[in-house]
Amino acid sequence: MALVSSSVPTFLQMNRRRSLASPTSLHASGSSRSAVKEVDEEISPTITKNEQDDKVYVALAKEFKTGQENLIWVLRNTPRTKKIIILHVHVSSPIIPIMGAWFPANQLKPEEVKAYRQKEQDSMEKAVNAYLDGCLSVKEVQADKLVIEADDIGQGLLQLISKYRITNLVMGAAADKFYTKKMNEPKSRKALMLQQHADSSCKIWFVCNGNLICTREAGPYGSRTLEAPKYTPPRESEKNLKFSPQMHGQYFNFHSETCEESFKCRSLSVTSDSHEEAMLPGLVQDNPGYTSVPESKEGIVIDLWNRLSKSSRSSERSMRSVHDEVLSNKSSLRILKDEEMEGRSFILPLVRESKFKEDAGLNDELYKDLKHAVIEANNLSGEAYEQSQRRHKAERDLHEAATEAKPTEDLFFETKQRKEIEARVSQQNREIEKLRQQRDEMFEDLQKEHEKRVTVELQLADSKHTTKGGENKLSDAYYLLNSLKHENEELRRELDEAVQEAKQLRRKIEEKAATASTHGTEHFSEFSYSELEQATNKFDSALKIGEGGYGSVYKGVLHQKTVAIKMLNSQGIQGEKEFHKEVKVLSRLRHPNLVHLVGVCPQAWALVYDYLPNGSLEDRLTCKDDTPPLPWQVRVRIATEICSALRFLHSNQHFTVVHGDLKPANILLDANFASKLGDFGISRLVQSSNNSTALYRCTHAMGTFVYMDPEFLASGDLTPCSDVYSLGIIILRLLTGRSPFGINRAVQDAVARGCLKEMVDASAGDWPYAQAEQLAQLGLKCCEITRKSRPNAREALRVLETLTKAVSKGLPPLPSK
Structure with missing residues (x-):
């Protein structure tokens, strides 16, 4: 091994x-x-x-x-x-x-x-x-x-x-x-x-x-x-x-x-x-x-x-x-x-x-080995002694070096302590100088505060004198305020009386105007065809602001006044009939929410109206030309104004005017978004004392189909309730902003399911749910199939005026076109 x-x-x-x-x-x-x-x-x-x-x-x-x-x-x-x-x-x-x-x-x-x-x-x-x-x-x-x-x-x-x-x-x-x-x-x-x-x-x-x-x-x-x-x-x-x-x-x-x-x-x-x-x-x-x-x-x-x-x-x-x-x-x-x-x-x-077995020879050999080993041991002992001497010498050298290093160590400590003391003294001197500067600054601040105290004492004395005078003035002001309160109450009472008198006077003026329109016509201007050409730059297409089956509408300037010139179709006798009928109606009636007829041109079958810069309600509901949507407060006010115009047309004592073609395209908006009802070309003047009965029978139905009364389409009888049906469709469009086709059924289903919020037009702002629901209920009542179930214009106006008063306090600024 x-x-x-x-x-x-x-x-x-x-x-x-x-x-x-x-x-x-x-x-x-x-x-x-x-x-x-x-x-x-x-x-x-x-x-x-x-x-x-x-x-x-x-x-x-x-x-x-x-x-x-x-x-x-x-x-x-x-x-x-x-x-x-x-x-x-x-x-x-x-x-x-x-x-x-x-x-x-x-x-x-x-x-x-x-x-x-x-x-x-x-x-x-x-x-x-x-x-x-x-x-x-x-x-x-x-x-x-x-x-x-x-x-x-x-x-x-x-x-x-x-x-x-x-x-x-x-x-x-x-x-x-x-x-x-x-x-x-x-x-x-x-x-x-x-x-x-x-x-x-x-x-x-x-x-x-x-x-x-x-x-x-x-x-x-x-x-x-x-x-x-x-x-x-x-x-x-x-x-x-x-x-x-x-x-x-x-x-x-x-x-x-x-x-x-x-x-x-x-x-x-x-x-x-x-x-x-x-x-x-x-x-x-x-x-x-x-x-x-x-x-x-x-x-x-x-x-x-x-x-x-x-x-x-x-x-x-x-x-x-x-x-x-x-x-x-x-x-x-x-x-x-x-x-x-x-x-x-x-x-x-x-x-x-x-x-x-050879013991003798082996013993001699071992003896020789032992002898050599002793000699070797002596040599090694000498080497060990020399190493010991060298070690003792190294220890002595080390001790002497440590002894010599002691003064150097003491000197180093003294130098270090001296530097530390000098650093502390320098730091204390800097702190003393800093305290001296702070003392001087505090003394200066004390002087300034003393001067301020003297100034404040003088101001306090003046203020006491002023306060005493102010108390006297305040007492006089209280007495004057009480007097003004009494005067304000008297003025408010007089203002209420003046408003009532103004309402009565307005009612009398309207009655007189209606009476006068029964017996005669209002005077308006007549313009020649050349004047119309000059006003419209020879009927430039760039000035055309509207066009339809009735004709075209141009923007022009007559006698330094911006007007809208409606040119009826000159072909056939229908244009001539619409011309004379609209002149007849507008010459007898005058209302803030009806378009104002400035003049006519019999030669060209042209009607001249005041120019309304915000276009029609249809344009604003569809946001034509990227115009901003109407706020919901403005929409409620427009519904109220259209209903007021219908009440005026339907409640005339001598004759009733049924518009017959009420729709957003025939409702114009002025610079303040006030609504004006126009386009009386197919309207009817009927002599009757009962507005709800059939006053005129029409063999050929005319108007826009989606806004037409279903009973009028079935029987041909045109009554004021026909305009109320059209008003209901317009109210629902103002509420939802949607197309008129089937809008009454859609709103009716939403109200029945309790999800009317999903139908209202969110672009009009945050509709109050109570007012939105009340407006929807009114629109649905106006859109009833039978005339007997519909309210008349006066009843609808009462509801809309209540809504207008509720929202008039928070009416937002009108959007720009």
Whole structure:
């Protein structure tokens, strides 16, 4: 069987001081390679797979260079089944370097201490992460870290062992510079503390400079310390042995069982090959590869873990006899160092079984080895003494440097304190100057306030005098106000009386006008055809403002007055009849809501009216030429004015005028959106005292079909109720803004379903639901099929006047055309 080291990460391999052998020395037979793999799977040099805990804790220093050798030892000697935990106890430095000198932390500013502590923390984390990265870079190795902060490293490790119940711990026995091959126990204070006070269940391996020093066993024998194997350099005089590939990897393995048993051999390997040579390894092989060892049929291997390979008892007894003889002579085994090797492997002349019987020759050889070992020990003692002297000299130099730095430190503190005092004095001077300025400003403000106080006192005296005079004036004002209230009440009463008298006078004037129109005609102007041509620029089409079956309407200027000239069709006798009928009606009647006839031209059958700039109601309901929609308040007022005009036409004492063609196109709007009813071409003048009875029978129905009375269409009887039906359709259009076709049925269904809001025209504004519903009910009553179910113009006007008064208070500004 062969002893094979575990693979180590590249960054650790580069820090090893020497490699074991050249690449040519690593070749071995196939059987040797298989033996290597078997040992790697079954044997771990230091930590076995039989440990109860599956974790190995490694205590490492903050400096990476200090702890990397010990970490290499752990990686080489830990089975891959165990998880490596990097332990580190962080101790904050009590002194901090500032400007080349060291100062206690309690004498510095908190921010300076905090900055240095953060720097320490970063440095520590960098080193621990470097350890962890090195572990994780090895294939199949599991690793983690555990860091705490304490005032003492030893106490911190004891706390960790107790808290986490650590059973496997690897830590340093001393600093690497104190390592010697004779070291067999811990030297550092913290290692000794853990050796004595750590929990007995924790097994501790003490390592120095990548070498196992000793082991503190766990369990009932926790205090027992086992010494690691010790090796000495080979004899330089022994030149006849040469290192060869066949020799490489043939080992004698030694391990100390107790501190008192010095160098008792517990691992021995005897092999034989063609060259009959053997090798003893002093340290673990550094090469990242492996070392193969040919297995001997008669050899014996007892490794560090008390494992016994297959061998013969006779070989074991022979080797022990050699060891006992070495001990009796009080000498240690001397091994030749191969000058051709650069690693740490050592070779020894092969001991054959036959030579074990030759005791005399062997004793002489061992004696020579012992002699050389003593000489070597003396040389090493001299070197140790020189190193001790150099260390004492370095300590003295350090003490002298600290003594010389003391005055500099005192001077630095004095300079620092002086600067701080100067800064405080400067700050106090600035504050004093600032207070002086504030005092001067306050004195000036006080002077100003005093002057203001004097001024206010004078003003107060004047105001008292003024207040007394004001009280007298206020008393007079109260008396005058009461007098004015009485006068206002008298004036209001006189105004009401004057309004009543004006209404009575207006009624009398209307009656007189109606009486006068019965007996004669109103005078109006007559114009010639040439005047009409001049007024309309020879009837320019650009001045045409309307056109229909009756003819065309032009805008013109007559006698410096803007007028609308209605040219009736000159072909046939129908145009002549409409001309004479409209002249006859308008010459006898005059009302604010009827169009005013300015004059006529009998030659061209032309009628001249006042020009109304806002066009017809039909144009405004359809928003012709992108004109804004009419507000709902204006629509209610227009309905009221049309109904007033109908009441006037229907209630004449001497004759009744039935318009017969009432529709929005025949309702014109002036500049203030006041409505004027026109187009009396097909109206009828009927002599009767009862307005509700049939007054005129027409054999040919004329007018717009959708606005015509259904009974008039059936019987041909034209009555004032026919105009009321047309008024109802107009009211529903003003309410909804929709087409007149079927509008009465649509509104009736909406009222029945209680969803009238869906029918009202939203572009007219926010209709009050009560007024909208009342207007809809009036429109539906006017549109009843039978005349008897319809109200007359007077009854409808009463309802509309009530609505107009309700909305007149909040009437919005009229829209511009």
